[in-house]
Amino acid sequence: MHIEDSNCNKTHRERLRRLALSDLGWNSFFESEFWGLRRPSLVPARVIEELKGSHRLRTEQGDYLAEVAGRVRYQAEDRDDLPAVGDWVGITPRPEEGRARIECILPRRTKLSRKVAGREQSEQIIATNLDTVFVVGSLNREFNVRRIERYLTLVYESGARPVVLLNKADLCLDTSSVVGTVESIALGTPVHLLSALQVTGLEAVRAYLARGQASAFVGSSGVGKSTIINALAGTDFLRAQAVREHDDRGRHTTSSRQMLFLPEGGIVVDTPGMRELQLWNSAEGVARAFEDITILAQGCKFRDCGHRGEPGCAVEAAILEGTLERERLENHRKLEAELRFQERKADPRAAQRQKAEWKKIHKAMRHIKPDRF
Numbered sequence: 001m002h003i004e005d006s007n008c009n010k011t012h013r014e015r016l017r018r019l020a021l022s023d024l025g026w027n028s029f030f031e032s033e034f035w036g037l038r039r040p041s042l043v044p045a046r047v048i049e050e051l052k053g054s055h056r057l058r059t060e061q062g063d064y065l066a067e068v069a070g071r072v073r074y075q076a077e078d079r080d081d082l083p084a085v086g087d088w089v090g091i092t093p094r095p096e097e098g099r100a101r102i103e104c105i106l107p108r109r110t111k112l113s114r115k116v117a118g119r120e121q122s123e124q125i126i127a128t129n130l131d132t133v134f135v136v137g138s139l140n141r142e143f144n145v146r147r148i149e150r151y152l153t154l155v156y157e158s159g160a161r162p163v164v165l166l167n168k169a170d171l172c173l174d175t176s177s178v179v180g181t182v183e184s185i186a187l188g189t190p191v192h193l194l195s196a197l198q199v200t201g202l203e204a205v206r207a208y209l210a211r212g213q214a215s216a217f218v219g220s221s222g223v224g225k226s227t228i229i230n231a232l233a234g235t236d237f238l239r240a241q242a243v244r245e246h247d248d249r250g251r252h253t254t255s256s257r258q259m260l261f262l263p264e265g266g267i268v269v270d271t272p273g274m275r276e277l278q279l280w281n282s283a284e285g286v287a288r289a290f291e292d293i294t295i296l297a298q299g300c301k302f303r304d305c306g307h308r309g310e311p312g313c314a315v316e317a318a319i320l321e322g323t324l325e326r327e328r329l330e331n332h333r334k335l336e337a338e339l340r341f342q343e344r345k346a347d348p349r350a351a352q353r354q355k356a357e358w359k360k361i362h363k364a365m366r367h368i369k370p371d372r373f
Helices: 002-016 028-035 070-075 145-158 175-186 202-206 225-233 283-289 291-297 314-321 326-346 348-366
Strands: 043-051 054-059 062-068 088-094 099-105 111-115 123-128 132-138 161-167 191-193 214-218 258-261 267-270
Touching: 028 088, 043 062, 054 088, 054 099, 062 070, 062 088, 070 099, 111 145, 123 214, 132 145, 132 225, 145 161, 145 175, 145 214, 145 283, 145 326, 161 175, 161 225, 175 191, 202 225, 214 225, 225 267, 283 291, 283 326, 291 314, 291 326, 314 326
Parallel strands: 062 099, 132 161, 132 214, 161 191, 214 267
Antiparallel strands: 043 054, 043 088, 043 258, 054 062, 088 099, 111 123, 258 267
16 A cells, blocks of 8 residues: 555656646736746746745746745835745746746736734735635534635635635534525535545535646634645645644644645645634625625615614614524624724824814714703
């Protein structure tokens, strides 16, 4: 068995050395952008891993360890202007050294990103040029439908196709009820049940992993992202650990983002589990993730209805009728509040304007005389 696995891995490594650009995800969009550079000396390459101070790239000729050209770093205004996993770049290779220099970054078709953890107001790119993003939830005590809403918002903003995977289905006694709950907030996004440990439900996932198609798996620590990828690959690409028994919380197994090439031709990105997931410039993502609330709000009596008990509120009516969860409305408010907070932090003048408006409101309220009976 060990010999068979060794031969399988050897065959896979040999296939990687023979990859065509289309196997790496190259298409007419990138072809047009690349030749528009009019720099025939450059070679197209894809960033498959970010390392400290360098990047690992893959080309038709093989892998390179690359540094970013000083000119690119100098012109970069923020992190968004530097290479990320999934990017297509133009490089000057040094084959005899196995190294290269990144001279430019091609425009991105999609970009999955979030706000960095903590108080810093900056963007962290998770991966770019993805076709599909799998939002992985776990059907154990850690299952949280509000967290799935938040991840879906992130994916909608990215421009990639979202798919929800409910892993560890073997631990759930009423899967149909859970699927129904998730489908009610996923608004047409596909939802699939699977158990990576028992190798069931994986065919539905493989349907999204055509040759040259790039996908990422996102979700909290312990939901089974690495285990799913290993099951799809048929080998232990990634180290996986069991969740803690006393609380079903995950352990951080993946520590960096990297692109992996499956034997059948699909490309996957495993990402570290996220304890803290804050949105970054996700107004469009919020609108798409909560489109049902937006549509309901159009039926409210007042255009500026806050859905807090106003007469003729269609959103409140839907909650009373049981067609909308109050928790979903509250999560919508929470995400919108996060975006407004980011906007104020990014634009101090906007914060000053808002502060001035509130001062006017409070001043006006002080001059209102109470009704006398």
